[in-house]
Amino acid sequence: MTEAVQSSYDAKLFIGGEFVASSTGQTMPVVDPSSGREIGRLEAAGEADVDQAVRVAHAAFESGVWRDLPVQQRARILNKFADLFEADIEAFFRLETLNNGRPIGETRAQISRLPQFYRYFAALALTRRSDVIPIEGDYLSYTQRVPLGVAALMTSFNHPLMILSKSLAPALATGNSVVIKPSEQTPLTTVRLVGLLKQAGVPDGVVNVVNGEGRVAGAALAAHPLIKKIVFTGGTEVGRSIGEAAARSFAKSTLELGGKGAVIVFDDMDLERAVNGAAFAAFIGAGQTCVCGARILAQRSMYPQFLERFRAKIQSIRVGDPSDARTQLGPVISARSRDRILAMLDRAVKDGAKLLAGGSAASGAGEGFYLQPTALYDADPSSEIAQEEVFGPVTVVMPFEDEAEALRIANGTRFGLAASIWTQDVARAHRVASKLVFGIVWINDHHRLDPASPWGGFKQSGTGRETGIESFDQFTEPRSVTLNMSGKTIDWYNDDGTAKRLN
Template sequence: MRNPATGAVLAVAENADLADIDRAVRVADAAFRSGVWSAMPIHERAALIHRFADGIEHRMEDLYRLETANNGRPITETKAQISRLSEWYRYNASLLLADRDAVVPMRGDYHSYTSRMPLGVVAILASFNHPMMIASKALAPALATGNSVVLKPSEQTPLTAMLLADIAHEAGIPAGVLNVVNGLGPTAGAALTEHELVRKVTFTGGTEPGRSIAVATARRFARSTLELGGKSPVLVFPDTPVDVAARGAAFAGFIGAGQTCIAGSRLIVHRDIYEPFVESLADIARGIRIGDPAEASTQVGPVISQRARQRILSCVQQGVEDGARLVTGGATAQVEGFEDGYFVQPTVLADVTNDMAVAREEIFGPVVVVIPFGDEDEAVAIANDSPFALGSAIWTRDVARAHRVAHRLEAGMVWVNDHHRLDPSSPWGGLKDSGVGREGGWESFHEFTHVRAVTIRTATDDVDWYGGQATGRLN
C-alpha cells in the first residue's frame, strides 16, 4: 500500500489466497465450536471486551498516526473519530449484560421464553476511508454476542487492523476468536463471502460489490449487513442564515476529502438564498487548508489513490459538459513538498439538475453539487429522487418543518442542522441501493444472534395424544 500524501510505498502486506482464507475461517470456526469464547460466561466476556477497550485507549496515539499515514485523512479528523473507538466496545459489552430473555405468553399449561445464541463465524470486510471505525462498528457487537471473527481490511489500509489484532491478543481475547487476513477484495473478499462456514458478512463499500455479497450469502441463507453507496441530500431552507448553512454544508461535503458514503454531496437550496449560498460555500472551499495530513493545521488531505483522483476529476469534467457551472475547484491541488500526493481541490458545481450524472452517481471525493428548489414539496421530491438512501440533512430554524420533512425523507438517517454525527447507541444504515441492515444500537447487537424459543410443559397430566380423545392445540 502507498502513502496517499506522498505516493511512496508505505508497507507491503501478504495477499491471502483461497487456502489462507479457508484456514482463517476454519480456525475461527474451531474457536467458536470449542466454546472458549462463545460459551464463556457473559460477565467474563464483557470484562475482556472492556479490557480490549482499555488497550485501544492505551494505544490511541499509535492508532491515529498509523491510520493517518495509511489513508491520508488529516490527523485532526482521525483523532476526533477514533478517539471514540473504545465507546463501541464498552457499549456492546454493556448491552451483553443488559440483554434479557423474553417470556412468551403461550396459551395453556406452558412456560415459553426466548434465548439468544451467537451465529458462528462472522466475516467483516472493512473499507479504506474509516478503517478502524467501520471495522469496530461490526467487530464490537460480533465479539460481545460470542461470535468468532475474520476481519479483512481494505487492501489499501490494512495496518491499523493488524495492530488491533495485537491489542485484542494482549487483552486476553482467546486465540482464534479474532483473525485478520489481508488480501484483495475480488479474491480474498469474495472467498470469505462465499465460504460455507461464514454465517454473516458485514461489508462497507460500493453498491455493486454489496449486491454480489447479498446474492452469495443468500444462496446459503447466511446473513449480511451492507452499508453501501450514498448521495446524501442536504436541504437548505431560507430561514437558515446563509453563512451558517454554508459552513454546515462544507462540513457535510468536504470532511474526509468527501470520501465517505454519508457525505452531504447533493445540496438542495431554496431559490431565495441560492446565489448567496453558492458564493459563501465557494469562499469556504477556496479557503480550506490542503496539505500534509500529519500536520494539525491541515483541513483536507489527499484522496486514497491516483486512480481515485483521476476518476473524481473525470466526474467533474462530465458535470461541466452536462451543463453544470464550475464555481471553484475541479483540479488537482499542488502541495509544496508533496508533489506526488493525490490531492484534489474542494469543488463546487452549481446549476445542477437532479438528472445529471453528478447528482445521481457517487463521486467519493471533495465535490458537492448545488440544486435549486422552490418549495418544500419540490425539495423533498428532489431529495427522494435518487437510487441511494443512506443519509440526509435539513437546515432550518423551523422546528415543525424539521420534523415534518424528516418524516418525508427516504433515508436511514436524518440530521437537522448538522451532519456526520454517530453514536454506538444509534442505528446506522440505509435503504435502496445504500444497503440493508443496521450498525449500532440493539438493532445491530441482535443481528449477530439467532433467537430460539424454549417451551416447557407445566401440566401435571401426561401427554397421551393417541391413547384417548385428542384435545388441545397444534400448530
C-alpha cells in the same frame, strides 16, 4: 509465538493468534496517499489462507472458548481491550493518517471515540434481556439469543477502524468468532488492533485477519460455506455480489453501500450555520464517505447568497500534508481515484454544470493524490454528477422552491443512506424527516454517529444495520423455548373422548 502487536508497516495475516505470511508468497504495496510512496508490504492471502482462517475461527467457536464464556467475563475482556486501545490511541491516530491520508485532526476526533463502542456493546451484553412470551395454556415461553458462528467483517479504506469497530464490537460481545478482511489499501491499523485484542485476553482463533485483494481474498471469504454472517462496507455493485454469495449459503448479511447524501437548507436557517454545516458534510474525509453531503439543496430565496458564501468557505479550506495539524483537507486514497474524479468533473461541466470553486488537482500540496475541494451548481438533478457517487471532495449545489420540490430532488436517487435538514422550524424539521427515504437523517447537523444509534440505508444503499441494539441482535439467532408447567402429558392416542389441543 510472534509479538502481540505488530510494529512495522508490513501487514501480515493474523490466524489462530499468530501473525503469519500468506501461502501464496505474493505481497502488495501499502502506499501513503499523501506522498504516493510505498511504506510497507501487505501479504496477499489466497483461497487456502482464507479457508484456514475461517476453519480456525469455526473451531474456536465450536470449542466454546469464547461463545460459552460467561457474559460477565466477555464484557470484562472487551472493557480491558477498550482500555488498551485508549492507552495506545496516539499511535492509532498517526498510523491511520499515514495509511489513508485523512488529516490528523479528523483522525484524532474519530478514533478517540472508538473505545466507547466496545464499552457500549460490553454493557449491552450484560443488560440485554430476552423475552418472556405470553402464550395460551399452562406454559412458559421465552427466547434465548444464540451467537451465529463465524462472521466475516469486510471493511473499506475510508474509515478503517471506525467501520471495523461498528461490527467487531457487537460480533464479539454476542460470542461470535470473526474473520476480518480489511481494505488492501489501508490494513495497518487493523493489524495493530487485533494484537491488542489478544493482549486483552480474547482467545486465539476468535479473531483472524486475511489481507489481500477483494477479488481473491474477499470473494473467497464471502463464498465460504462456514460463514454465517457477512458485514460489508463498499460500493453497491460489489455489495450486490457479496449479498448473492451470502444468500447461497443462507448467511445473514449487513451491507452498507453507496450513497448520494442530500443536505437540505431552508431559508429560515442562519446562513453562516448553513454554509459551515454544508462544508463539513461535503468535505470531511475528503468527501470519501458514503454519507457525504454530495447534493446541497438550498431554497431559491437564499440560493444566490448561499453560493457566494459557500464559494468563500471552500476557497478558505487548507489542503496539504495530513500529518500537519493545520491541514483541513488531505488527499484522496489513490491516483486512480483522483483521475476518476477529475474525469467525472470534466463530464459534468460538459453536461452543463457550472463550476463554483475548485475543479482540479491541488497544486503545491505535494506529490500525493490531492484535489481541490470542489462545488458545482446549476446541475441537472438527473445528471451523472447529481446522481452517481463521486467519493471525493465534490458537491453539487441545487435550488428548490418549497418542501415538495426539496423532497422530490432529495429522494430522486437510487441511494438512501443519509440526509440532513437545516431549518429553525421544528415542525418542518420533523415533517420533512418523516418523508425522506433515507436510513439516517440529521437535523441541523451531519455525520454524527453513536454506538447506540442504528446505522444503515434504504434502497440501493444496503440492508441491515450496524451499531445499536439492532446490530447486537443481528449477530444472533433467537431460540424459542416453551416449557409445559402443568405436570401432565396428554395421551393423544387414547380415545377417551376428551378435547385435546394440538397446537
